[in-house]
Structures are given as structure tokens and as C-alpha cells.
Amino acid sequence: MHVHVNAATSVDGKLSSRRREQVMISGDDDFERVDRIRAASDAVLVGVGTVLADDPHLTLDAEELVAERAENGDSAHPARVVADSRARTPTDARILDDAATTYLLISEDAPEARRRELEAAGATLVVAGAERVSFPAAFEALEDVGVERLMVEGGGEVIFSLFDDDLVDELTLYVGSMVIGGRDAPTLADGDGFVSDFPRLSLRDVERVDDGVLLTYDC
Known part of the structure; x- marks a missing residue:
């Protein structure tokens, strides 16, 4: 599976403010x-924190892109994937509508009652990991259902975990011309952080987009 992380941060590396509300960084x-x-992806992944904060739909905006997928024999929209160890996704979340298939990656510790509620709401559950989602195991399961190209849209905890598991193949990072600040504001890679064996990336391209810079890395 090819894993492509895409994110937008402020110049000081923040994904959003300390309130963890959506901030318009790019244009x-x-x-x-x-x-x-x-x-171009088979599925799009976010963490449950993003679902709880932003209630994203994770579908395509451009009708021509929907049409192109149909011409290629693909579903109208890529599948949606949520990393949700404890099955906290609200049953009325937008990602659980019938616009696309939605996979919830949960742990073995996820409450049984929540599992039943989410399945009834339309989710397909993927159990991987004991107390927290094991991304290597979860990605194997996604590959088994045909996910060959996975786009990751955040948040910082998920992105850190994927780098920690050495699962990222490509990173595109839009750096907007703004400062957010705040020691409690989420960054590109939150989690425990690295103290050694820091992931090293190879810069492939730099491009000006809107009033910011797009950095493309091979990982």
C-alpha cells in the first residue's frame, strides 16, 4: 500500500489553534x-479527533473528478477510514452517510454496544490491536479489501503513529503564511515524539501555491 500524508500547517507548524477548531490555512x-x-486514492484516513472536531465528509468536491472515477470503473468517492480505538465516532457523523464506504479502525477494547451502534449506522468495522489501533494490522486488512493508495489527512496523533510505524511513503505539506502559536495547539506530528532515530525525509519538490509553499517529500 502507498501511504500519502497530506497536511496544511502554519509557519510555526500548527495544524489548528489550541481550541482545535478548523482553521483555514490554505486557499x-x-x-x-x-x-x-x-x-486518485482508494481511501482517505483521518483520526477520530478530526471527526469529533470538524465532522468532515471526506468526499470529492469537483464533479469532474467524480465523473473521472466513474469512467475508470471506480466508486464515485474514495472510501473513508477513521482511526477510532474506542469507537467514539458519533452515529450521526457525516462520514457515516451512504456517499461512500466507511471503515472504522477500532481496537479489541472498543465497547461492544458502541460497535453495534456504529455498524447499524453504516460503518464497516476493522478490529486491529488490543488497546489501541495497530496501523500495520489495520492496513493489511484494508489492502485485503482493495485499498492500494491511502491518503492520510490527519490529525497529528495519527500522523505521528504512522511515522513511528514507518508506514509513510510520501508527505505533501502546505505551509501557509500565518502564525497560530500556542504550546497546546496540535502540530503535524503529535504523540510521544521522537528522542532518537528521527524519521528522515527526502525533499522532492518546492512550489508556491496560493500565498504559501507546498513541500513534497519522499519518506
Whole structure:
């Protein structure tokens, strides 16, 4: 599986403010670029924190991209994947509508009652890991159902875990011309952080987009 992490941060590396509310960091040109990456993917992954904070739909915006997928024999929208160890996704979340298949990655510790509620709401559950989602095991399961290209849209805890498990193949990072600040504001890679064996990336391209810079790395 090819794992492509895409994110937008402020110049000081923040994904959003300390309130963890959605902040508009990039502009229209970058939104179109992100939509194209989604369209080329089999599935799009976010963490449950993103679902709880933003209630994203994770579907394509451009009708021409939907049409292109249909012409290629693909579903209208890529599948949606949520890393949700304790099955906290609300049953009325937008990602559980019938616009696309939605996989919830949960742990063995996820409450049985919540599992039943989420399945009834339309989710397909993937159990991987004892107390927390094991991404290597979960990704194997996703590959088994045909996910060959996975786009990851955050948040910082998920992105850190994927780097920690050495699962990231490509990173595109839009750096917007703004400062957010705050020691409690989420960053590109939260979690425990690295103290040695820091992941090293290879810079492939630099491009000006909107009023920011798009950095592309091989990982």
C-alpha cells in the first residue's frame, strides 16, 4: 500500500489553534490540489479527533473528478477510514452517510454496544490491536479489501503513529503564511515524539501555491 500524508500547517507548524477548531490555512488552489489527491486514492484516513472536531465528509468536491472515477470503473468517492480505538465516532457523523464506504479502525477494547451502534449506522468495522489501533494490522486488512493508495489527512496523533510505524511513503505539506502559536495547539506530528532515530525525509519538490509553499517529500 502507498501511504500519502497530506497536511496544511502554519509557519510555526500548527495544524489548528489550541481550541482545535478548523482553521483555514490554505486557499482555493490548494483545495483543488487536495481534491485531486483524494480522487486518485482508494481511501482517505483521518483520526477520530478530526471527526469529533470538524465532522468532515471526506468526499470529492469537483464533479469532474467524480465523473473521472466513474469512467475508470471506480466508486464515485474514495472510501473513508477513521482511526477510532474506542469507537467514539458519533452515529450521526457525516462520514457515516451512504456517499461512500466507511471503515472504522477500532481496537479489541472498543465497547461492544458502541460497535453495534456504529455498524447499524453504516460503518464497516476493522478490529486491529488490543488497546489501541495497530496501523500495520489495520492496513493489511484494508489492502485485503482493495485499498492500494491511502491518503492520510490527519490529525497529528495519527500522523505521528504512522511515522513511528514507518508506514509513510510520501508527505505533501502546505505551509501557509500565518502564525497560530500556542504550546497546546496540535502540530503535524503529535504523540510521544521522537528522542532518537528521527524519521528522515527526502525533499522532492518546492512550489508556491496560493500565498504559501507546498513541500513534497519522499519518506
